[in-house]
Amino acid sequence: MNTSRFDAVFATLVLGAVILWFAPAGMGRYGTYVLSLWLVTAVAVMGLNLTLGIAGLKSLAQAAFMGIGAYATALLTTKAGIGWFPAFAISGVLCFAAGLLLGFPALRVKAHYLAFVTLAFSTLVWLVLRNEQWLTGGVFGISNIPRPVVFGVKTDNALPFHRFVVVVTLVLALILWWLVRSPWGRAFLALRENPVRAASLGVNIRAYTLLAFAIGSAYAGFAGALYAPLVEFIDPSPFQLSASFFLLLMVVAGGSGYQLGPFVGALLGVVLPEWLRFTGGIYLIIFAAIVIGLLIACPQGVLGLLERGWTAVRRRPLGSNPPAKETA
Amino acid sequence: MMATVLEVEGVRKHFGGISAVDGVSFTVEEGEILGIIGPNGCGKSTLFNCILGQLAPTAGRVRLDGMDVTGMKPEQMNSLGVSRTFQLLQVFPELSVRENLILAGQEHRGTMLSRLFGARDAGLTAAADHMIGFFRLQHLSDVRAGGLSYGQQKLLDAAMAFMAGPRLVLLDEPAGGVNLTMLGDLKERLKAMNAEAGATFVVIEHNMDFVMSLCNRVVVMAEGKVLAVGTPAEVRANPAVIEAYLGH
Numbered sequence: 392m393n394t395s396r397f398d399a400v401f402a403t404l405v406l407g408a409v410i411l412w413f414a415p416a417g418m419g420r421y422g423t424y425v426l427s428l429w430l431v432t433a434v435a436v437m438g439l440n441l442t443l444g445i446a447g448l449k450s451l452a453q454a455a456f457m458g459i460g461a462y463a464t465a466l467l468t469t470k471a472g473i474g475w476f477p478a479f480a481i482s483g484v485l486c487f488a489a490g491l492l493l494g495f496p497a498l499r500v501k502a503h504y505l506a507f508v509t510l511a512f513s514t515l516v517w518l519v520l521r522n523e524q525w526l527t528g529g530v531f532g533i534s535n536i537p538r539p540v541v542f543g544v545k546t547d548n549a550l551p552f553h554r555f556v557v558v559v560t561l562v563l564a565l566i567l568w569w570l571v572r573s574p575w576g577r578a579f580l581a582l583r584e585n586p587v588r589a590a591s592l593g594v595n596i597r598a599y600t601l602l603a604f605a606i607g608s609a610y611a612g613f614a615g616a617l618y619a620p621l622v623e624f625i626d627p628s629p630f631q632l633s634a635s636f637f638l639l640l641m642v643v644a645g646g647s648g649y650q651l652g653p654f655v656g657a658l659l660g661v662v663l664p665e666w667l668r669f670t671g672g673i674y675l676i677i678f679a680a681i682v683i684g685l686l687i688a689c690p691q692g693v694l695g696l697l698e699r700g701w702t703a704v705r706r707r708p709l710g711s712n713p714p715a716k717e718t719a
Numbered sequence: 720m721m722a723t724v725l726e727v728e729g730v731r732k733h734f735g736g737i738s739a740v741d742g743v744s745f746t747v748e749e750g751e752i753l754g755i756i757g758p759n760g761c762g763k764s765t766l767f768n769c770i771l772g773q774l775a776p777t778a779g780r781v782r783l784d785g786m787d788v789t790g791m792k793p794e795q796m797n798s799l800g801v802s803r804t805f806q807l808l809q810v811f812p813e814l815s816v817r818e819n820l821i822l823a824g825q826e827h828r829g830t831m832l833s834r835l836f837g838a839r840d841a842g843l844t845a846a847a848d849h850m851i852g853f854f855r856l857q858h859l860s861d862v863r864a865g866g867l868s869y870g871q872q873k874l875l876d877a878a879m880a881f882m883a884g885p886r887l888v889l890l891d892e893p894a895g896g897v898n899l900t901m902l903g904d905l906k907e908r909l910k911a912m913n914a915e916a917g918a919t920f921v922v923i924e925h926n927m928d929f930v931m932s933l934c935n936r937v938v939v940m941a942e943g944k945v946l947a948v949g950t951p952a953e954v955r956a957n958p959a960v961i962e963a964y965l966g967h
């Protein structure tokens with residue numbers, strides 16, 4: 392956890408944003424849409440990476456939180472006529488609050504049991520989205536979700552909206568990058584590695600557990616607030632339990648706990664299936680095989696694999712150096 | 720006259736029908752190193768857990784500087800200046816040695832909010848490096864704690880307990896599994912910490928030589944009760960202690 396590695400993360404985020412700003416040139420509407428969807432998914436995965444990858448709390452409700460954010464933004468911008476920015480903030484706050492409430496069981500139950508609590512929550516949210524027609528439109532969903540106007544510029548077309556998503560994603564990623572570097576990030580890690588020892592060092596387990604859950608959930612809310620205007624029509628299906636599992640898979644495949652892992656994971660989850668479309672009906676089988684193969688080869692995900700490779704490459708030229716001296 | 724830092728009065732802990740700790744009382748005076756010895760399973764670690772809030776005692780009181788702290792949570796006890804090590808090694812393997820020490824001190828600096836917006840190292844890099852120097856781990860500052868040898872991790876574990884400048888440190892078998900060279904180092908460092916920083920210690924230990932040469936006073940436990948209290952020489956000469964240790 393040295394400073395230089397984090398500076399590399401910062402540089403990669405900024406450089407990546409610049410590239411993605413220009414990337415859709417000549418890609419067409421659908422290609423641009425897939426790029427935007429990748430980033431929006433990455434925001435949700437980032438949140439789960441904080442909750443699970445860094446703080447070690449198993450949540451199966453990330454897609455449900457994304458649904459809360461998406462529906463809140465959709466309802467506020469269509470029915471209440473509120474602008475996108477306040478709707479975005481409200482979506483985040485709503486999910487933060489819901490995450491805080493759901494975090495309370497996390498204080499009492501651990502590991503699998505916590506997963507069950509979030510699983511129940513996930514099902515509950517989906518039932519509300521599907522059955523409370525007066526609010527959510529039920530299976531017919533909500534349509535004609537407007538895209539934001541930024542400094543007087545409309546983002547109705549694919550390219551300006553994509554660029555808008557790039558900027559919002561960058562800001563959210565940088566905030567999380569900074570959070571993980573702060574003493575809070577260290578405390579979150581301690582929570583994952585050894586909560587008993589952490590408590591004996593004065594780490595307030597209660598506060599940090601709730602915060603990890605709430606901040607991770609707020610990111611799902613932010614992702615939902617971007618997702619609604621991206622697709623312009625939402626129904627309950629993308630926020631089902633299976634979607635939460637898929638987000639969990641992206642955290643692990645990208646590299647659980649790595650700052651850039653969510654982008655790699657979301658790339659595997661969102662863009663790889665598109666690239667495999669030419670294979671026709673069997674693309675999901677190929678996709679599954681790739682992910683299984685990856686996890687067998689390296690349980691630390693793609694970034695774990697890269698780090699391993701990088702360490703090996705760096706060691707070789709310095710091979711003459713003796714390993715750190717052991718005094719014991 | 721020395722002030723009493725810790726007062727343990729009639730602490731009991733029952734697990735079902737078994738009393739692991741059965742009415743233990745003793746005091747710890749400021750600046751002393753108190754040893755707690757006793758055969759395996761005599762309730763030493765359970766006693767620690769009752770004092771530090773990992774377990775709630777079935778009966779009895781624990782006072783810190785005269786204040787009743789019975790049943791307080793571990794993190795509250797820590798914020799009052801009591802820190803500990805565990806019998807089984809407990810460092811954070813994925814963090815570097817320096818990061819482990821910063822973590823051990825950061826929650827004592829400012830508030831949650833000031834830590835969020837303040838410096839990444841909570842202003843503790845210099846203090847951490849000082850502690851690293853004190854325990855002679857300089858060459859390992861940036862190494863993952865999980866990559867250290869067992870003895871080095873034991874030293875780090877002890878260093879972490881001292882990071883927040885505690886009033887009282889409870890060490891649970893600091894010498895367990897540590898080789899002879901390292902053991903001398905550890906004892907000498909603990910003595911220096913006691914002399915220089917005026918830290919007060921309670922040490923659970925099986926290694927008799929280690930306890931007898933480190934501690935000012937020794938509490939001997941057997942079957943959940945206090946068998947004897949006294950200086951190392953007094954305890955060594957006590958017939959009841961000899962019987963408990965050497966058998967009938």
